[in-house]
Amino acid sequence: MPLQLLGEQNPTLFLAITVMYALFFLVFALGGTRIQVRVWLLQIGDFVRQIEEWSEEGRRVAIMAVREFGVGDRDVAxxxxxxxxxxxxxxxxxxxxxxxxxxxxxxxxxxxxxxxxIEEVASRADKESVANLEMVLEAASALRQLFFILRHYYLMSKESGNIALVSQIQVMLPFITKIASAYREALNAFYYGKPIGDGAGALVASLLARELGEGDFRDFNGELVRADARYKGREIVILRAKGPGGRVGKPGDGVLQVLKEKKGKVKRVIMIDAGLKFEGEETGKVVEGVGAAIGGPGVDKYKIEVGVVERDVAVDAVVIKMSLEEALTPMKREIVKGVKEAKEKIKGIIERFTDEEDAVIVVGVGNCIGIGN
Known part of the structure; x- marks a missing residue:
């Protein structure tokens, strides 16, 4: 029934409905923003408590891992x-x-x-166990810092009621969830010493060395290992971090040392590493490129770039695509498939772009946890 006719038949009811509509629009216009902020803050608060639980879980796992190798009555916690x-x-x-x-x-x-x-409190741990303990503590620390940062901005936005600040945190929640979940899953992999996706580059180096008849690596330049082999008349030097403990080594120093040792014979440096994929991209996809394929703070990348520029040596990159979660969690079958494909691409690069008697450095970049020598 139209409101005009309702007003003619029952003026009191018409007036009540009109007042209700007016109050509704008034409340929505003046308080809608505040209501939305409160709803968002409730959602963010629930998420902060979830991250706090994960952070505490990381702390417990770290304490348990250290206690396994402790001696005496040290306050491990x-x-x-x-x-x-x-x-x-x-x-x-x-x-x-x-x-x-x-x-x-x-x-x-x-x-x-x-x-x-770590060695002081976990005195019964060998070098490989110390390396793994370091990874456990790093993952637990990342979860803890993530919780501290998120709680900081949550409390700031709660005190100020600033919708701009609250909305930014709300928008970032899905991405923060992925990061936190990845570090939580990494705790399990580091605790049990399982190979992770980030070790794909190191695994490529190991498979290549084995195929070329040099299955055993020897210690080289600190926390790296090295294998020397030959492939179709080329001299191949294969570098990767020492395993099976959780290490990444210093590939920059290793590459510089080999460049100096070979005195101009090196014509190419080939680097293999895990790379972040775009959403929708296939896990384990292998792509080729040019440049120093290595992450981190940039120190090793800088050393390699300076070394190859001074000697006019080409640098090739072979990247195995994966998400952040896949890089930090136990290695998936798709990544292993990509590792085998990357090995074949390296052989193709050596055949196409180098001549016999040339020297080539192959660097498998990544965390070698769970990957033996």
């Missing part, structure tokens, strides 16, 4: 708390001259200090 809150302050960038050299030095100091503390 307090020790782990200290390592989880361990901070790294990057060098000043206002004076860019030598910033990467300073960063390299600080990273070395941090690694020695961090591992020294």
């Amino acid at each position: 307090r020790f782990v708390e200290g390592l989880l809150d361990f901070v790294f302050i990057e060098p000043v960038e206002r004076d860019p001259l030598g910033v990467l050299k300073r960063l390299d030095h600080l990273l070395d100091v941090r690694m020695r200090r961090f591992r020294g503390l």
Whole structure:
């Protein structure tokens, strides 16, 4: 029935409905934003509590892992708390001259200090176990820092009621969820020493060395291992981090040492690493390119780039695509398939772009946890 006719038949009811509509629109116009902010804050609050549970789970796993190798009555929980809150302050960038050299030095100091503390409390752990413990603590620390940051912005937005700040956090929740979930899954892989997706490059190096008749690597330049082989008249030097502990090594130093050792014979450096895929891309997809395929803070990438530029050596990249979660969690079958394809691509690059008696450096980049030598 039209409202005009309703007003003629029952003026009181018509007036009541009109007032209700007016109040509804008034409340929506003046308080709709506040209502939306409250709804978002409730959702963010639930998520913060979820991340807090995961952070606490990471702390418990770290304590349990360290206790397995501890001796005596050391307060392991307090020790782990200290390592989880361990901070790294990057060098000043206002004076860019030598910033990467300073960063390299600080990273070395941090690694020695961090591992020294682990060895102190987990005195029964061998070198491989210490490397794995370091990975467990790194994953637990990442979850803890993620929780601290998210809680910080949640409380700030809750106090201010600023819809712009709240909406930004709300929009980022799906991405933060993926990151947090990846680190949570990584805890299990690091604790049990399982190979992870990020180790794809190292696995390629191992398979290539085995196929070329050099299945065993030898220690080389700190935390790297090396295998020397020949392929169709070419001299192949294969580098990767030492396993099966959780290490990435310093490929930059290794490549520079081989370049100096070979004195101009090296004509190509081929680097294999895991790379982040786009949503919708196939896991394990292998792509070729040019450049130093290595992540991290940039120190090793810089060393390799400087070394090859000074000697006019070409750098090829072979990248195995995967998501962040797949890089940090146990290696999937699709990634193993990509590893085998990457090995064949490396052989193709060597055949097409080098001549007999040339030397080629093949670098398998990535975390070698669970991948033996």
